[in-house]
Structures are given as structure tokens and as C-alpha cells.
Amino acid sequence: MKGNEAMAEAAIQAGCDAYFGYPITPQSEVLEYLAREMPARGRVVLQAESEVASINMIYGAAGAGFRVMTSSSSPGISLMQEGISYIAGAELPCLIANVNRAGPGLGTIQPGQGDYFQATKGGGHGDYKLIVLAPSSVQEMADFVFLGFELADKYRNPAMILSDGAIGQMMEKVTFGKFKPTKFDKPWATTGKPPTRERNFITSLHIKPEMLEKNNLRLVEKYKKMRETEVRYEEIETDDAEYILVAYGLCARICHKTVNLAREKGIKVGLVRPITLYPFPEKILSELANKTRLMLTVEMNAGQMVEDVKLSVNGKVPVEYYGRMGGMIPNPEEILNKLENLIKTSHAI
């Protein structure tokens, strides 16, 4: 099964009530799959006139209390940023998948990780955060749909799956466990006002600055709770590691191979794979910085996550970056070469 199809099937199994989307390579399979499978199940699937429209349909349907999802790829996600900011401001749960291609602009349809900043720092206007999950296999494309929906509902916050064109298009075996969606009460939803309650309204407007600040501080508290509770990562051979690779998604798969190659040569290399890019696994990186000599981030961009790794270790070890850009994928050997060169030249070692 393709990564994109796994995501679509998982959405159905996770009880997604509606999907609104617009075609864009390399993720159109999600819309195609759901257009085929959703109507017979009484679910809503709609090909919108643009990504701008689809994210606002998400806003409307999420505000009415339904479990909803959209997906796109980088240029389309850029178009959605206004809507995502409103969704975050109005605190609506929904799932947004970005099958990252390479930019800027039209770029190419090949895989990229250039949207890391956009995904993890907010993306649209104003102070807000998404919960960002980074799958590195087709299995995780499915698993993180379940997880993303649950976290979105738990925190009343938009969640994003930040994947890439390779994970979206590759085919691997997937198993779907028996997943029971949690029932979340949504007393705030716009379902029509009965006489028994006050009217509900979905808004991100707080015209009085005192009220806006109060609301933003409440959001900051929510994001803090996410950072305390929802950090997810995978450690590979970090126990005795002297050097740490940090990579997510496709790059993490490649780096796993680099770890094996390095170990064959007797170089003690480990890998930290952030699964949640927001909240970022700061603590484990900070701890590892106490007992390692160097960290190297590997990304398919000009160096974005490297900034978060530097902030996490706060100068305790040198943090370097290696990457390829514009749809080019690094191979395990070139990463190992880079690491070996750094080991030779680094003053800290």
C-alpha cells in the first residue's frame, strides 16, 4: 500500500467524518482514495475549488464538532496558512497532512523537508502551534492519522502530519489494528442552539487587547502542556554513542543505515529520530549532549531542524548540519563521509 493510501484508509478507520481537499502532486492519492471509499460509508468527501476553500470547509465542519481532515503538498499548504491560523485561534481540532515536496515556489514534486519551519513554528500569522507528527514509514503514515486525530481532539488544536513525497509514494506493508476512536464531548460545537444552553460561536476575534492577551496566554499554557506530555521520539543505538545523528522522516531511515555503516567501522554513532517535531524532543537531546561529542542533523533542506537541536543542547556540544536540497535525497555513505570529516576537523573533539 502507498503511504498516501495508508493515510486515507486510516482516516476512514479513525472515524473521519469528512475530507475536503484539492489535487496536488505528490499526495493526490489521498483525495482519490477517499472519493472512492467515503461516500458508500455515508461520509463526506469534497474536492474543493482551492486549498483556501478546503481549509475553510474544514474550519466550518470542525466547528460543528465533526472529525475532519485535509491533505496537500507544500504550495497548497502555503495557501492554507490563513485558514490554519484561524483554526488554531478558534481552537478547532482537525488533521492536516503535508506531503512535503521541494520548494520554494513551484519547486519540484520530489520529496523535500523545506516546510519544517512552516509546520513547527506556526506557519500563518500570529502566535500559535500545531502538533506536528513526522512519519518515516508507510505504517506510521497510518498510525499517525489515528494519533493525530486523538491529539487534535484532546487539545482542541489542529494537528499536522509532516511527511514527504517519498513516504507518500512508497509502497510497504501496513497492518491496521483495531482502533476505537475516543468519544470526545464537544459542547462548544455549532450544531444549532437548543433552549437548554447559551449560543455557541466559533471565532478567533478578541477585539479588546486585554482579552486577546488573556486568550493567547491560555494558548501558551496549552502548548506548554503539550510540550510536557506529548513529546515522542525514537532512539537508535544511543546508549554508548559518541556522536548523534538527528533526523526525521525519510532522512531518519537513511541515517539508520549510516549508523550501521559507522558501527561496522567502529565509530560509535547513534540516532535520535524526533516523531513529534512540535513539541520537539528537547530534553532527550539535552541529556545526550552531556555524554556525546557532536550532533549532526541530516535534513532535505538548507538546515532548519538544526536550529531546534542547537536550542535544545544550548551550546553543550557542537551541532552541525548536513543536507541535500530541491528534491535530492542524501545517501547513507555521504552522511558518513560528512560525519567522519567533522570528527577529524572538529575542535571540540
Added chain:
Amino acid sequence: MQSEEHTLVEEKLITDKENAVVPEDLKTAEMPCITDEYEIVYQRPKTLVDVSMHYCPGCAHSLVHKLIMEAIDELGIQEQTIGVAPVGCAVFAYDYMDIDMSEAAHGRACAVATGIKKLMPDKYVFTYQGDGDLAAIGVAETLHAINRGENILIVFMNNAVYGMTSGQMAPTTLAGMKTTTSPYGRDTSFYGFPIKVSELIAPLPGAFYVTRQTVNNATAVRKTKKALLNAFRYQKLKKGTCFVEIIGNCPSNWKMTPVETLKFVDDEMIKYFPLGDIKLPKGEDLKNLQEDK
């Protein structure tokens, strides 16, 4: 509507405070107590929240809000109705309407309404949008929602100006009309002509009922109310979009007194934006509605 005479008395009181002359009949007038002896002939609709509105004096928004809520009251659909407020002067509409509402980003009301209605097809969903929101930044969402035949009501307030941002040119600003961004008058050789949205969307098969009304006199108000009532009732048929354009006014940004704006609507606005039904449902389509009753 207030009578012209009454408005003039008020104006005199306001403009000439120092030498204000209070008419004799007002001095001695005693407000009658409402008791069981009196028949209530008029009152605020129950679903219109009892707060003072932020709208400028003489603005049509508050009146149209009231008409919408009267329609909702009369149809008894408060529990089944979800409104979508725009960005523009009506951004606070949910403060005034005692129904569930969703605020939309600028121009996106029809997409938000689509999201709500597709999931809850048996509810009544309406958007309330101005000319900047609907006819400029929101054209794509509006056109496609209507083309899909979304069973929603779109209330389109056309006052030919951006009110909330204080008086910039709108897509519906009349030729030669002065605004803060067309200080020498709208130059149609540069900006083109004002968009007639109702005529533009009426030919779409998804448009079920399209009408243009105004509220600058008592008869017009009654007609607008009727149009809104019908538009809500038609939603039950699930035959397509109802589009009620209302020619409004904007005393603050037209730089006129409220009375002058009412005249401007007659003299200028409705000459370019003619009033009346542009697309009416076919008799056979309405059959089910009558049977329902």
C-alpha cells in the same frame, strides 16, 4: 422606519443643543404603560440579542439583522439554524444573533458554510456578507458554493464601500463614486465597472432563488423580509442556493446624513443595481413546500 418629520425633530435637537427647543407635545407626553389592555403589535424578535449594536447611526446592517432574526423567529428554526459571520462591518454579528454562529476569515464564509451544511444537511445555514467580503476576496468561494448548489442562504449586503476599514473602494462602488482609495471618483477605465453579483450568479444551475432588495423605505423593508422568509423556507427543498442581495447604505463612509443615504439609494444605487427577483423557483419546485405546510 422613522418618519422624515421625526428624524428632522431629532436632528434639530442634536445639532442645536444650546438653543434646543423641545416641542410642547414632547414636554407633556406621558409614556403609556403596557398592560394587558394593549395589544402588542411590534416587538424585538426573541432571537435578536438585547444589546446596543456597534453599527453607525442610520446604517442598514442593524435593520437587516432584525429582519433575519424575525424570519428565524417566525419559522421557529432557532434550534436548527447556524449562521456564518464575515469579516467586515458585520464581523460582530454573532454578538447580536441568538443562534449558533461561526466567524469566517475574510471572503471564506461560503466555504465555512459548505463545511457546516455538508455535514448537517438538515440544518438551516446562512452567510451574511458584505460587498468586499463576497464580491472581491470571496468570489471563488461564493461562485463555487453556488455552482455546487449548496443549500444555504447567502445574504449579500451591498453598500458599495468597505465600511469596517473606513471607506475604501469596493468592487460594487459606482462609477465616479468617491471613496478613500478612489478620491477622484471610481475611474472605470482603470478599475472597470461595479460587479452585479446577482446577475452574474443567477444563470448558474445551482442558484435556486436570486433577488435584489433594499431597505430604504417601509415597503422595501417588507419586501426584503418576505425575500428572507422565502429564502429560509426554500432551504428545506434542497434545490440549491438562495441569494438575497440587499442594497444597503453607509452614512459614515458615503459622507452623508442617514436621510441623504436613503435618497442616494433611490437616485443612484438602484439605477445601477435594479431591484427585483432575478431568478425565481419554478412552480413545480415549490410544490413540495406547499404540501409541507
